[in-house]
Amino acid sequence: MTDDTLTGLGWSDHFARQLTPEDAALTPARLAEVHRDRMRAVTPTGQIELLPTESTGAYAVGDWVLSDGTHAIRRLTPTSDITRRAAGRDVRIQRIAANVDTLGIVTSCNADFNVARLERYLALAHSGGCLPLIVLTKPDKADNADDYLRQAQRLSPLVTAISLNARIPEEVARLTPWCKNGQTLALVGSSGVGKTTLRNALTGEEAATRGIREDDARGRHTTTNRSLAPTLAGGWLIDTPGMRELQLADAGEGIEAVFDDIEELALTCRFRNCAHEGEPGCAVRAAIAAGDLDADRLARWEKLRREDRHNTETVAESRARGKAFNRMVKEAVSKSKRRRDPGGPA
Numbered sequence: 001m002t003d004d005t006l007t008g009l010g011w012s013d014h015f016a017r018q019l020t021p022e023d024a025a026l027t028p029a030r031l032a033e034v035h036r037d038r039m040r041a042v043t044p045t046g047q048i049e050l051l052p053t054e055s056t057g058a059y060a061v062g063d064w065v066l067s068d069g070t071h072a073i074r075r076l077t078p079t080s081d082i083t084r085r086a087a088g089r090d091v092r093i094q095r096i097a098a099n100v101d102t103l104g105i106v107t108s109c110n111a112d113f114n115v116a117r118l119e120r121y122l123a124l125a126h127s128g129g130c131l132p133l134i135v136l137t138k139p140d141k142a143d144n145a146d147d148y149l150r151q152a153q154r155l156s157p158l159v160t161a162i163s164l165n166a167r168i169p170e171e172v173a174r175l176t177p178w179c180k181n182g183q184t185l186a187l188v189g190s191s192g193v194g195k196t197t198l199r200n201a202l203t204g205e206e207a208a209t210r211g212i213r214e215d216d217a218r219g220r221h222t223t224t225n226r227s228l229a230p231t232l233a234g235g236w237l238i239d240t241p242g243m244r245e246l247q248l249a250d251a252g253e254g255i256e257a258v259f260d261d262i263e264e265l266a267l268t269c270r271f272r273n274c275a276h277e278g279e280p281g282c283a284v285r286a287a288i289a290a291g292d293l294d295a296d297r298l299a300r301w302e303k304l305r306r307e308d309r310h311n312t313e314t315v316a317e318s319r320a321r322g323k324a325f326n327r328m329v330k331e332a333v334s335k336s337k338r339r340r341d342p343g344g345p346a
């Protein structure tokens with residue numbers, strides 16, 4: 001196996017450095033699909049099925065693993081890790097995709113377009129360690145497509161926004177720079193925004209797509225699995241099911257990056273612990289009064305920070321509870337073993 005063929009799958013020195021002499025008999029494989037009891041992976045010599053050696057929640061599409069041909073023996077630390085708080089009442093971190101170079105945040109020029117949601121996705125990309133790219137689909141359906149594009153570009157100076165008709169392959173080709181030569185582009189967004197339509201144009205596949213409800217632009221959750229597929233340009237594309245809700249956790253850094261204008265202003269408030277609620281010398285409130293900062297943007301920043309703090313704490317608490325429970329179970333098991341085998345090791 002040459003380095004070149006591995007590089008084409010997205011392999012780099014970052015992974016090579018994690019190999020130890022004990023791994024000599026194992027081969028690298030990149031996860032293309034993760035199911036409850038099995039996984040599909042791509043290797044330089046073709047696709048293989050792999051069995052997990054940890055709970056499948058530990059793996060994400062895009063992960064590199066070392067395999068003995070049947071099992072994923074070891075998972076390598078990824079270059080980027082897109083995670084969220086799992087949907088529902090669960091307090092778990094869910095891994096969405098790994099080793100993603102660019103996170104394509106897909107939204108449409110219709111009722112799906114929502115600045116607060118886009119800011120969430122931008123924070124998700126930053127905290128996950130990859131570049132955000134906003135892809136605005138369905139400009140052909142809107143009279144004011146340029147307004148949507150301007151709004152998206154105004155979100156942050158760090159962000160690139162592109163507007164294209166996902167049904168026209170020549171237009172979708174503008175995404176090629178982000179998914180060629182072993183580069184991985186992952187697409188996220190609500191159901192019905194055109195992620196799979198983009199995937200099909202970029203990979204030449206014909207995965208299922210379905211029309212949306214015209215009254216409220218909601219999709220029908222057509223894609224149900226995350227998957228990694230090769231693009232025609234020699235890179236990789238991760239398609240994901242539409243997200244109903246994106247709750248951030250452990251995303252403090254991402255939020256800071258997306259709202260760095262407010263974070264910078266806050267540094268110049270008279271009081272270090274200023275809550276920007278009317279304290280004297282508050283630079284944030286002064287900027288709002290001067291028309292330099294939008295009060296709604298401040299409210300969105302505060303909401304995201306509160307949510308992230310709450311979720312991060314809840315996840316940490318639930319991990320601690322889980323660990324305490326495991327310890328209790330272990331102690332109970334070893335106690336009952338000792339009772340059954342009093343002569344055994346203590």
Ligand SMILES: Nc1nc2c(ncn2[C@@H]2O[C@H](COP(=O)(O)OP(=O)(O)OP(=O)(O)O)[C@@H](O)[C@H]2O)c(=O)[nH]1
Binds near residue numbers: 140194
């Ligand atoms: N007119 C127009 N229709 C589009 C465009 N992009 C996607 N569509 C249509 O929108 C519908 C939904 O597209 P999908 O690709 O299935 O959306 P998705 O984001 O994969 O949806 P889920 O799999 O449910 O998350 C399909 O009927 C597409 O043909 C676009 O740029 N213009």
Ligand SMILES: [Mg+2]
Binds near residue numbers: 197208209240241242
């Ligand atoms: Mg889809």
